Structure formats: C-alpha cells, structure tokens
Amino acid sequence: MALPVVQFRDATLEYHERRVWSDLQLTFEAPSFVAILGPNGSGKTSLLRVILGLTPLTTGTVNVLGAAPRRGNPGIGYVPQHQSFDRDLPLRGRDLVGLGIDGHRWGIGRPSAQRARVVQDAIESVEAVAYADAPIGRLSGGEQQRLRIAQALVGDPQLLLCDEPLASLDLHHQQEITGLIDGWHRRTGRTVLFVTHDVNPILPLVDRVLFVVNGRWAAGTPDEILTSERLSELYGSHVDVLRVHDRVLVVGDTTGSGFDLEQPHHLPAIDDDAGHPPVGASR
C-alpha cells in the first residue's frame, strides 16, 4: 500500500573490518511497530545510526522516507536510552522539548508565541504539564523519558526511532512510556522502530520483529521469528523459545542455565564490543 518508510537492499555494514550485519533485505511500511532485537554488540544501534545518516553502509542501499539517509532528517524523531541530567543543570523539560524543534539551527534563537504553543501541545500530549517547568535533573527517570518523547514528537516526525528507551526504568514507568509511543503510533498510523534487548514490555504492541545475532538476521512477525527453530538457526546453536504467561523467554542449552533476552551476554559467540558506539558517543 503505502511507500516504504525504511527499505534496506543488500545492505552490509562493516565496522573496523568486522562484519556487523550483511545482506539486509528489509522493508518497513507505515503503519508498523517494529521491535529490533538481539544481544549487545549485534548492531542494533548501528542500524539506527544508518537510518539517521550518521553511519554509511559499507555496501548496498538504504532508503529512508523516500530518499537516501541524511543527517538531521526532520522526518525522524529519536528517543534515546534514559540518561539522567545533572541536578543543577539549568534546563527545564520545556527547554528540552524546544531543542527538539530548532536546537539544531545556528544562531541564538528567538522565542515566539507559535513556538511556545507547539512546545506546550507536545508537553500536553505526553501529560507532562505538571513538571515541565521544573529543573529536568530533579525529575524521575520516567518523567524525563516522557519529556524525551515529547521532544521526539514535537517536530511531527514520520518515523520514530527508539533506542532502548525503557532501560533503567521500573515496570510501571516502562508501561507508561510504551503506552505513549503506542498511542502516537495508533493515532498517526506512523512507524516506530524500537531497539530493545527485552521484547516483553512491547510484545503486545509489536507487529514485526527484526532479530540480529552475530552478523545474521531474521525478520517477520513475532510469531514467525520468536520460535525455537528460527532462533536456533540464527544463534547457530540450540535455543529454546518458551512462552510463559505472556512473556517470551529465550533459553540456550550450551550453558545449562536459563536466561532470557535480558542477559544476552550468556548467549554463545557474541562479541560485546564490536558494535558501533552509541549515538552521541563520539563527543
């Protein structure tokens, strides 16, 4: 139906001569809610960096919103992993959201009534009005992430990239944040790419899964991909996928101990440090 939002063709990414992933053939159309899964260092963040135009592919092509990827693409919103701000940093949630509108532009910037209204609307849409004027470093992790979602959505993006936005949040806040992202996805019919090491908090919302392990990948619906056969094939060793209540547990037989995606370092043959640095790490 619609034009593809993101399309990879024969895409291979190498980093320091190590193959991160290869021959990626992927098309994501709107509306989809895609979970990007895999152990640490498997190149999940690198995939987002390619879409953001920050890292070029080694070979192959990628098309983002109908064009080659480019830095600062206004059609993309980005939500990072929660990292707390300094307590004394003079910055309010309202300022953080405002940076999402024009923080990348040169100059000093002038306040305008229209800009203030757009910021206020974004803050209202994530129900953060009560604390939007407090110093951001004094808010809880969940409150900060709400404001980050407002920051990502304030530019009315076509595509929302989330890189582990739930990490270090408690269960209650995880549900609030996934609820906000899903609400936007349903309301606008636009696409979410959600990188996570634990699929369970978003499992009910996801309609597609991309699983990347050790340079190999598989994509499809959660029911197609999250099976013992497919993941054993990907990991190159026997893996059991268990469905317990509404949770998915991935258990390998090499160590004899149970683990799920939350402990990916137990999985065999994974180089933890070989992936790209996270976005922003080059500072």
Next chain:
Amino acid sequence: MIDQVIHLLGYDFAQNAIAAGIVIAIVSGIVSRFVVARNMAFAVHALAELGFTGAAGAILVGVSAVVGLLVGTTITALFIGVLGVRVRERDSVVGVVMAFGLGLGVLFLTLYPRYATEAFTILFGTITGVNRGDVVLLIAIGILTLGALAIVYRPLTFATVDPEVAEARGVPVGALAIVFLLIMAAAVAEAVQVVGVLLILTLLITPGASAEHLTARPGRATTYSVALALICVLGGILLALVTNLPVSVFVTGLSFASYLLARFVLGPATLAREGRQLVGS
C-alpha cells in the same frame, strides 16, 4: 572615595582597563556557562597555563604578550580537540600537553633576563597595565569571540545538554566540541588579562557555576552569568584603582562571594520558587 574614583577614571589607563574589562566579562560570562555544563575546568586550566608559555615566548622574541597568549591557547585547544575525542581521553591529553607546555614556559622565562615582573603580571593579571594597542586587540578578539558564540549558541547548547539527541538531529557534535575549544582559547587569552593564568577559573568557572543556582531557565542562567562576571570585573577594577592592590584580589573575592550567595542564600530560595512542583506520581 567617589571623588577619588571619578578622578582616577579620567586617566587613560583606567579607561582602557574598563573598556577591555567590559568585553572580557561578557565573553567570560557566556563561556563559563558552557565550561561548567561541559565539565571542562581542567581544560581551561591547561589553556591558561599554556597561554603563559605562549606569552613568555612572545616576550622573549619581543612580540605582544596578548598575541603570545592567544597563540599558546589556540595551539593547546587544537591539540586537545584533535587528540582528546572521548571525555576520559580528554583529561589525560590535557594533562600530558599541559606538563610539557609549562616546561617550555619555564625555559622561556629563564632565557629572558627581566623575567620576574613579566611572569608576575601574566600569572596574576595586569588589566590596569595594558596599553592602548592591547586594549584594541582585546576588544577585537572579544567581539570576534562573541560573534562566534552567537552563531553556535543554540546547537552548542543542544550538544552540551543532550548530545545523543543533538547528534541524531544532525548537530555536528564533534566539530562543535573543537569550535568550542577555540572559543575557550580566545576567552582564556582575554580573561588572563584581568586575573592572570593562575586565577583564570574565577572568571571562566565561577560565574557559570553561580548562575546555575539562580534559575532553571537556560537563557536566564546565561544572562545572570554575564551580569556576575561584569560585577566582578568592573567592581574589581574600581576597587583596585582605589586601594592600589592587584585587580585579581578583588575579582576573585567578589566572584567567590557571589558564588556563596548564589549557592547558599539565593539558590535555595530559587529552587523553592521555580523548582520541582510535586505531582501525585
């Protein structure tokens, strides 16, 4: 005493000091906000000390000390910018470069026969002693620096407080880090004129650190930081004229007093007013 001040303000050297002091204070106030937010106190210190080396070298070959300062700080900024990409690496690179550069400074001073007074003025500040030519040069450097700051202010703020999202939104975070080091190099060369190499942090850290306690609004924090730097520099110059003690004594004193006031008296009151409005969750 007011009569005495008015009388002293009639002199060229006092007017020069005040003209340069205003520009230097504005630059310092803005730059110190970013120095604090980017955790770059150590880099400021290194830039100042290697500015000293540059100034000592310039005196040795008979060039203006201001030019020598600027050359020293700029070379150091480029070194730190190119070699110290990651934060952890940066501090090591700063230390390595600073140690070597200061060694050179010692050499230059030893080679220069009249080194004691010159060294004292570079180390502790000379603003009431700068000549007309240097004042023009300082104002020119200051205006250029302010121009550069005006261009990068918004993306630099974004890259400073929220580097990950800034990069994702297309802000050239790495290039801005180097640009900011060069802006710092100019700011250090300027501020050294007032308080000297050893007391540089009183202008490039304290105003920004004090302002953080006075408001949660980033724009206001910058305004307060500039205001504090102006009070410290101009107040310091006037008090020095009256008392005939070094300017840096008063600038550091005023700057420290303003920090204590902001941190322990005005800050808590501000936080209660602007601060966290508790919500149910």
